[in-house]
Amino acid sequence: MKDKPSFLLVTGCRRSGTTFLGNLVGTLSNSSYVEEPFNKLRGLKTIPDVWYPYLTDEIVNKELKRDLNRFFELKKIPFRHSINNNDTGYLDCNTTVGKVILDVFKNQSGEPLLKRILRVVLKNHHYLSYTKTRYKSNLNYAVIKDALIALSTPYIADNYNVKTVFIYRNPEAYFYSMVKQNWYIELTDFQKQNQLLKDYPFVKNLVEEEHTKDNRVINEWIIVNKFLLEIYKKHDVICISQEELAKKPIEQMEKLCAKLGINSNELDYDKIKKMTTASTVNPKNIKNVNRNSIETLKSWKGKLTEQQQHMIKQKTESILSELETIKL
Template identity: 25%
Template sequence: METRYTSEFLALKKPILVTGANRSGTTWVGNILARSPHIKYIPEIFNPSSGLLRGHPATRFWFHHITEDPEELYRPMLNKIIKGKYPFINIFRFMDAKKRFSYKGVRSRFKLFLNSYINHEGRYRFLIKDPIALFSTEWLSKEFNIDILITIRHPAAFVYSIKRVNWRFDVDNFLKQRTLMEDYLYPFESKLRKIKEKKMDIIEEASTLWTCFYHVVNLYRENHPEWIFKKHEDLSLNPIDEFQQICMRLNIPFSINLQKAIKEFCSSNNPTEAPEKIIHQLKRNSRENISIWKKRLSQNEIHRIRNIVDRYSANFYSPAEW
């Protein structure tokens, strides 16, 4: 069975994009799937601070909305990256999006540079894990024939995760993208301007950002039944079955390595929560982790979150899931 899947899998050679909102489990999902011996993992190419494309016009904004490329600004470089051909200058570009000298991400980019020499025989499919690509997903799918997997996370869990690491967001990254606002985010413009004017606390801000992300994801779900949409909670509760379904949809062999990785990343022996100041703790007690927000957020905070997101979260979560 695995041999047949392996030959079909490699014959396809379609890249895979794992995306969704930040803090929605894309790193966790991407790292598990990357345990397949036939997958090469590429992290956050659109990250303006540390991605392969930093300093490139594609990373002018966080969550850049690319819809067309008449001047061929994006397509040539992305085509190389998706095929595992990483130009030296991109691997070792030391200037970030704000033209500041930075060593951030050099180790992971060096690994990618080495991988670019390994892949020329077409032995691998590339998996791009990039929540920052979310608003460009339709264009990427159309231009590069990419398989799409989008993760969805409960709004209260998302807000708690943002609060825990105290991430504030410069909403000019949305407001200054005219096409993004016109295509998708016009219902949220007044709220985004309140964030810009610092009239929202982190609970309101993160809740508003969730509505922006998952309003778009819901539109994707309506327009692209061929894409895969997975709730973080379903993956956490039933990881073996859910990841097996993903592998079948993506034609990835459900190998022993993958099954071991799932058990390793989701074990009840793992900590439920990441230590303080640790952004990513990939190996968690996945079953317990999904409800940690109920213990860490106050009832007032949960009520406020629900009031902001309810119109949009109802597309994904029932009242019983609150």
């Protein structure tokens, strides 16, 4: 009988290095990488329709429980279909197979024909990454990279045999990266999760603030990182600094392996070097794996206004200080 693989979960706030760390962990021998199963646009069909869903025993219904059980058994489960819609400029998510097939002929998305045909069966790269993991032979490590699972990590830890690593980023660097990409989520995604507000009153206070764009951006960092700080005290999770990882990737990965009980000889050092010392980067690829990791630490310097810097420091200084005390 085939041994079950170890599940390694990499999470943290968006734009904080989860993809970078996930791919580094994915250099372990006989590992496979699963992309954002909790993504409400492309992930599991039964995941709640919010960014950063908060799961508890009371919230998880029978269908979601079934799919999560099957996920951690690497069995077949339904993922969402999605189509890039040229008319709206947005993604049509959780759409039907029929609409995807219709898009092959209408080409609302403007995608190449082959890519549209593949969407009928392969759905999206999130589903494909899970499918490849399911069928990988001699699988020792299933590496789940998902920032959006962050608020569900206590539930996952209590119900499944998963080792969790969360990565945090300097809040000013995070803020610049989000603003540069014009990314933010509506804080109502937190506000309408009543159990979350009840269990973590600080979230309720933050989402009731004025919803300026700057507030929406930095409050996402605060909610996710403060939440992860609180669960760190109750669950066996590992905290890693994006800045330290960028400066000393091999040293940090060896420390992480020691903490996870994994022999660091299982790391692919050549791949790690390639991922962290690349001389050229495609700025349009926001999920770029190969980069000069040291250079990424400078990209945000001098790009924020004094007002933004003051606001960020005032709101995040105490959280950042606490994160610094628990990092690898």
